[in-house]
Amino acid sequence: MKAPMTVLIAGRNARELEELEQMLANQSGLSVSTRLITNGHSDPLHNVVDLPDALVFCTTVAWEDELKSLDERPAQGRVPTLVTGPENTTVMRTSMRVGARDYFTFPVQKQELLEALWRVARELQPANEQAGGLFAVINAKGGSGASTLAAALAHSLADRIEDRVALLDMDLQFGHLASGFDMQESGSLIDAILRADNMDLLALEGHMMKHKSGLHLLGNSSDQLVVPGDIDESQLQKLMMLLRSGYDHTVVDLPRQIDGVTGALLESADRVLLVMQQTIAHIQDARRLLHYLTRYLGVPEERIGVVVNRWNKRLALTTSDIEKALGVNDLTCIPNDYARVAESANLGVPLLEAAPSSLVSRSMVQMAESLSGKKVVPQSGLGRVWRKLAGA
Incomplete structure (x- = not known):
């Protein structure tokens, strides 16, 4: 802080x-x-x-x-x-x-x-002063689990690292992150963007939902249809500057699309987490999205991390296969524990709270450590499933 x-x-x-x-x-x-x-x-x-x-x-x-x-x-x-x-x-x-x-x-x-x-x-605030970190999480292919991992990462940063954390649900039409924390959607992301010119941190917090862990969540609870073209990108950038000035970390769950809104957030993110699964179809889409990020948005390769969700070492595709196909040197592998993750979502209880000793929870805590550069109580027994994302 x-x-x-x-x-x-x-x-x-x-x-x-x-x-x-x-x-x-x-x-x-x-x-x-x-x-x-x-x-x-x-x-x-x-x-x-x-x-x-x-x-x-x-x-x-x-x-x-x-x-x-x-x-x-x-x-x-x-x-x-x-x-x-x-x-x-x-x-x-x-x-x-x-x-x-x-x-x-x-x-x-x-x-x-x-x-x-x-x-x-x-x-x-000096121009060279490091603002709060911005982590953008996006699916390489629909259903890869980016929203689940974004919520788990933000919760880990707030609960275990004990940093001040904001979580943004940028799915303007079907956002649902609040349900994972047993909170009723009441945030007003659109209103916050519209008021960004004259808003301070106190006013911004009034738009956000607060979880007992200290995590602040901002989503869109409006019943009106909102499309990316309705968002003023300059206003969005002002909101992000305000968030970064008042929070140690801002985690953004992005929809799987490239437009002015997602593009602006991806370009300014300190770390882009590209979430995929262990299949050929996911590799194909991940390769295409990596191309868009680096070629068209100009996101440096070193700021992009590939996360393989629901990792299963028994499947034919190995980490080496995926790294070679995508042209990357390091992957983050999140173990497969679908039953516990699904139960956590159905109960509206964050996985770190529902199953703190699960391999998924421990992997997400280590991801939080790596991205924040801070340490919590060492988690034992994880083995080499986790591979460092940020290169400590």
């Missing part, structure tokens, strides 16, 4: 400071403190050694001196600042002239203040 953004609320009016502190208390991603200015200085950051990431400055009738003190601070001693004050055009314009990012009058609207703070948070 990323460190929260530190916010200092400063000013001479104790009542206003308390009101703003209560407004921002317990907000995910924020660490809030207050400073009542009583030292005779107008500068809210006077003698502050560890500068906050953002400042909320409550001005008073002495606003001219207070804003002047902000303007006189050296460049290295400035932080992104939001100003509160009277409903006065002169004060507002002066605030903006000295560098304020936004201006608010009391009573401050909570949602507007949060949105301004999240805008600052996004601006502060």
